[in-house]
Amino acid sequence: MNSLLRYTRFGEPETTLELIPQPLDARHESHLRVQMLLSPVNASDLIPITGAYGHRIQPPLVAGYEGVGIVTQAPASFAHLTGTRVLPLRGHGTWQQFVDCPAELAVPVPEDISDALAARAYINPLAATLMLKHFPPEGKRVLVTAAGSECAQLLGQWALKFGAREVIGVYRSATHAKKLAAMGIIPVAQRDHEAIAHYAQNAGVVYEAVGGELADTLLTHLPDSAHFVSYGLLSATPFSMQKRAATLHWFHVRHYLAAMDTATWQAEFKQIWSLLRQTPTGDVTLFPLAQWQAAIAHYRTAGRTRKTMLLFDV
Structure with a gap:
């Protein structure tokens, strides 16, 4: 049974x-x-x-x-x-x-x-490694939203490993601020629109999972050279597609699975095991x-x- x-x-x-x-x-x-x-x-x-x-x-x-x-x-x-x-x-x-x-x-x-x-070791780690591979953070200021989530924290920590200049984590609950700082991620409250706008002005990559007002604020202030990677909509509210300068990307793990042969699939996890061993x-x-x-x-x-x-x- x-x-x-x-x-x-x-x-x-x-x-x-x-x-x-x-x-x-x-x-x-x-x-x-x-x-x-x-x-x-x-x-x-x-x-x-x-x-x-x-x-x-x-x-x-x-x-x-x-x-x-x-x-x-x-x-x-x-x-x-x-x-x-x-x-x-x-x-x-x-x-x-x-x-x-x-x-x-x-x-x-x-x-x-x-x-x-x-x-x-699958849903969040594979999403994080694929986003970092296809939208590299090296040498850039990186913003991650929903920074209290496991996926965002993996993105932030691994972006630093992969050469990000700095990582800003936008969080909703204050309980996450201290933990983010201990990871080397600069914590910013989601309600602090002024700080978010400031950091967005010189950002190179945004890994975004909230949507709604937060996504609109980021898109309004990002430079033309930035890449905005949308991989979730936790607010259940769409963001505006108008008046944006950054390049917008939609990310879903399933879009990459079909192109992976068995060897590539297993190789992805060899990298994930290596990263997870070093990651709180x-x-x-x-x-x-x-x-x-x-x-x-x-x-x-x-x-x-x-x-x-x-x-x-x-």
């Missing part, structure tokens, strides 16, 4: 998800079967449940896009992975006890990487799968500083 969090219609995750038992399907001969250990709660897990991407996904679906688990069954050519930890990615949803995924796309986890770190990522709060509603409530807590994780029985 399998336990899984699925939704059969779009709506708010708290009321749309349901935890159900279900017999395990037969495993496809080219897939691994992975018994999950941990899976994080991200905005990218919750937003699709609301129907925001209804033009390209349709329920019934199992929620969750990343996590770590132990291989329990494998094709003969991947038998060496049995009993080891992997990231079971790009298969079925990860908020379930057992996940089947294409064997060649499962990412082996190095022994020195903890479960809590491995579980969150913060503590986690664990919730058993049966307490999934409490986990979502914790994720939505304003000023939250700990990563929310679902814990599976093994």
